[in-house]
Amino acid sequence: MAERRRVKHSKSLRERLLEDAAKYREAAELLPPGAERERLLKRVQQAEAAAQFDGWLTSSRAAPASPGAIGQRMIGIRETTD
Numbered sequence: 001m002a003e004r005r006r007v008k009h010s011k012s013l014r015e016r017l018l019e020d021a022a023k024y025r026e027a028a029e030l031l032p033p034g035a036e037r038e039r040l041l042k043r044v045q046q047a048e049a050a051a052q053f054d055g056w057l058t059s060s061r062a063a064p065a066s067p068g069a070i071g072q073r074m075i076g077i078r079e080t081t082d
Helices: 013-030 035-058 069-075
Strands: none
Touching: 013 035
16 A cells, blocks of 8 residues: 655645635636636635634634534434433
8 A cells, every 4th residue: 555645734724725715716707607617616615615614623612522422413312411
């Protein structure tokens, strides 16, 4: 199996995603309406959504879930406090 290459990024994932979104938006503004422009605008939306999601995941306000909480939510079990 080939060894995985590692890259040390100087910017955070969120910063890189927002830069990509800005780059795609600028490129889309130069194009006339059409499929290529729509493709670039969709990439803008995807990059911005990914940046938002990354922000939620890396937020200091987000409390880590207890080990069983995620699985319990998936199957509809609720904890009761009696």
